[in-house]
Amino acid sequence: MSRHLSGSFLFLLAGLFALPFLAIALSAVATDWSDALLPRHIGLDVITSVLGDPRFQASVLRSLAISFTALALSLALIVPAIVAAHVYWPALDRWFARLVVLPYAVPAVVLVVGYLRVFSQPPVQINGTPTLLALAYVPLCFPMLYVNVKNALQGLAVRDWLDAGRLVGATDERVLLCVVLPMIAPAIGLACVLNLGILMGEFVYANLLVGGRFETLQIYMFAQRSESGSVTSVIILAYFLTLLLLTALAIWLSARGGTDKR
Amino acid sequence: MNSQSSPTPRNFLDIDRVTAAYGETQVLHGVSLDVSEGEMHVLLGPSGCGKTTLLRAISGLQPISGGTMTLGGTRIDDKAPDKRGLAMVFQHYALFPNMSVRGNLAFGLRGKGLSRPQIDERVERMLHTVDLTARADARPAALSGGQRQRVALARALVVEPRLLLLDEPLSALDAQIRKRLQLELKRLQRAAGLTAILVTHDQDEAMRLGDRITLMDAGHIAQTSTPAEIHARPANRFVARFFGEANILPADWFVPGLGGHAVVHPTALMPAPDASATVFTADVIDTEHLGALRRVNCRASGEEIRFDFLPASTPLDITPGTRIAFGVRGDAIHYVDG
Numbered sequence: 152m153s154r155h156l157s158g159s160f161l162f163l164l165a166g167l168f169a170l171p172f173l174a175i176a177l178s179a180v181a182t183d184w185s186d187a188l189l190p191r192h193i194g195l196d197v198i199t200s201v202l203g204d205p206r207f208q209a210s211v212l213r214s215l216a217i218s219f220t221a222l223a224l225s226l227a228l229i230v231p232a233i234v235a236a237h238v239y240w241p242a243l244d245r246w247f248a249r250l251v252v253l254p255y256a257v258p259a260v261v262l263v264v265g266y267l268r269v270f271s272q273p274p275v276q277i278n279g280t281p282t283l284l285a286l287a288y289v290p291l292c293f294p295m296l297y298v299n300v301k302n303a304l305q306g307l308a309v310r311d312w313l314d315a316g317r318l319v320g321a322t323d324e325r326v327l328l329c330v331v332l333p334m335i336a337p338a339i340g341l342a343c344v345l346n347l348g349i350l351m352g353e354f355v356y357a358n359l360l361v362g363g364r365f366e367t368l369q370i371y372m373f374a375q376r377s378e379s380g381s382v383t384s385v386i387i388l389a390y391f392l393t394l395l396l397l398t399a400l401a402i403w404l405s406a407r408g409g410t411d412k413r
Numbered sequence: 414m415n416s417q418s419s420p421t422p423r424n425f426l427d428i429d430r431v432t433a434a435y436g437e438t439q440v441l442h443g444v445s446l447d448v449s450e451g452e453m454h455v456l457l458g459p460s461g462c463g464k465t466t467l468l469r470a471i472s473g474l475q476p477i478s479g480g481t482m483t484l485g486g487t488r489i490d491d492k493a494p495d496k497r498g499l500a501m502v503f504q505h506y507a508l509f510p511n512m513s514v515r516g517n518l519a520f521g522l523r524g525k526g527l528s529r530p531q532i533d534e535r536v537e538r539m540l541h542t543v544d545l546t547a548r549a550d551a552r553p554a555a556l557s558g559g560q561r562q563r564v565a566l567a568r569a570l571v572v573e574p575r576l577l578l579l580d581e582p583l584s585a586l587d588a589q590i591r592k593r594l595q596l597e598l599k600r601l602q603r604a605a606g607l608t609a610i611l612v613t614h615d616q617d618e619a620m621r622l623g624d625r626i627t628l629m630d631a632g633h634i635a636q637t638s639t640p641a642e643i644h645a646r647p648a649n650r651f652v653a654r655f656f657g658e659a660n661i662l663p664a665d666w667f668v669p670g671l672g673g674h675a676v677v678h679p680t681a682l683m684p685a686p687d688a689s690a691t692v693f694t695a696d697v698i699d700t701e702h703l704g705a706l707r708r709v710n711c712r713a714s715g716e717e718i719r720f721d722f723l724p725a726s727t728p729l730d731i732t733p734g735t736r737i738a739f740g741v742r743g744d745a746i747h748y749v750d751g
């Protein structure tokens with residue numbers, strides 16, 4: 152009985168959450184929706200026109216390029232550092248955990264103003280360039296990577312594996328690459344997906360650092376806010392579906408990581 | 414059951430006054446130990462006494478701060494771990510979870526100048542030896558505890574080490590399977606003529622497996638002897654205490670005026686048939702069943718006394734509060750200093 156009740160309650164809740172999404176979806180396909188509760192005509196022309204808009208496509212590509220560049224850089228920088236600290240310098244690890252959350256702890260505006268100052272003069276004069284945006288995104292990826300990779304490492308007998316390797320003449324690098332990396336790969340994948348979601352939706356940095364000079368998805372969306380409601384709805388819908396896909400990927404990855412461990 | 418084989422003239426493994434420390438804390442205080450070829454040498458001692466550290470020092474995973482070690486006549490303490498010709502089974506196995514059983518075995522053989530077929534051949538042979546051919550493609554996570562243990566053993570043996578180091582290899586298993594694997598391990602070691610050092614917490618395991626036993630105490634060697642010898646003639650009170658439940662009584666109960674202590678095993682006490690054979694009397698506190706044996710806990714002049722007898726062949730009517738007169742045969746008493 153109570154199971155039944157909680158079941159229907161969950162459904163109600165899900166419906167409630169889905170409502171705005173449905174409304175947006177509806178608005179995206181509505182061609183005439185002015186004086187009634189529901190639109191008179193529906194059609195896919197707005198969707199095709201937005202998706203076909205070269206400006207929209209270019210903004211998606213720019214966002215993807217920036218996100219993947221930042222992600223790749225942060226991976227190369229932080230994953231070896233996390234593993235090395237975990238295995239060789241456990242005493243430093245506490246400081247690592249504190250440092251790595253700084254991008255979350257310091258308000259974005261403060262950071263951005265700092266960046267603008269530093270990069271407005273030589274030796275590194277890159278203000279307003281996408282390079283600066285990509286670089287500014289790199290530390291944003293650290294916390295998610297740190298938490299996920301560290302969690303994965305915690306359950307692994309890395310020291311024992313290194314010892315077992317040393318006894319048969321395998322270098323630490325070989326053991327780290329052949330054993331440790333595959334074991335933490337699902338966690339890295341999960342962190343990447345989550346970071347991608349964050350970066351694709353990032354607006355404050357993009358707006359302040361590059362603005363209209365390098366139109367990312369979010370800046371494009373912002374610029375389109377005065378267009379018809381349908382156009383905005385389509386963009387939001389596309390963005391939302393992409394995030395949904397990424398989330399599904401993240402859940403799948405974390406489930407895989409869970410089964411691999413034991 | 415245990416062979417009383419005398420050590421060969423030249424020791425196979427010779428550890429001479431080895432010291433080791435973690436930072437400021439000295440953990441091994443000049444440990445000397447020798448192991449003969451084909452011997453199963455058991456290292457026993459309380460938790461934290463340095464057994465793992467000694468194994469790691471022998472393997473080269475733990476640097477030593479003094480002393481020398483030779484294996485088969487050559488110095489090894491200045492060699493890298495993989496150049497010492499030994500292998501180790503870790504307490505928690507340290508298997509590579511992302512590799513199959515076969516992959517785990519093959520890992521240590523790669524990069525040793527062996528061809529692919531040679532590696533495969535050795536891996537298959539070893540899988541057969543430990544009876545894991547059917548599970549060769551399974552990941553460690555899909556194996557039972559006992560099977561994982563055998564994989565760990567196989568991974569150590571497949572590199573054909575001259576010396577096998579085992580750090581509590583069976584401690585993670587339940588009693589039933591542990592007994593079976595003890596037997597298997599012993600057979601395998603005998604059949605292959607392996608020289609091995611096995612660390613354990615469990616004195617029964619030590620007695621059952623060891624050709625000789627070394628008992629460690631806080632970074633020192635307390636005694637090295639055969640199982641029978643270390644049980645019957647402990648070198649000091651620490652050793653006597655460690656091995657089971659021997660009674661450690663003031664020596665002058667047996668020899669008036671003698672200092673030190675007398676070690677008397679619970680089975681060595683005899684209810685005295687007449688007054689002339691009586692050494693002391695004790696009051697029964699309670700009795701317990703130890704399988705075929707009956708344990709009687711008593712007290713005499715402030716000392717706890719444990720007395721075991723076989724009710725099947727020696728029917729005795731003992732209840733709490735009874736007073737028993739005990740005698741002991743002179744050759745069943747072992748005296749220790751201190």
Ligand SMILES: Nc1ncnc2c1ncn2[C@@H]1O[C@H](COP(=O)(O)OP(=O)(O)OP(=O)(O)O)[C@@H](O)[C@H]1O
Binds near residue numbers: 438458459464466
């Ligand atoms: N990495 C380390 N750093 C500092 N001290 C250590 C380290 N490893 C061990 N020790 C200390 O060295 C001593 C010996 O440790 P060791 O692991 O050799 O004991 P053990 O006899 O194997 O114990 P157990 O039976 O519990 O496995 C202990 O007091 C332990 O606290």
Ligand SMILES: [Mg+2]
Binds near residue numbers: 464465466
């Ligand atoms: Mg230990």
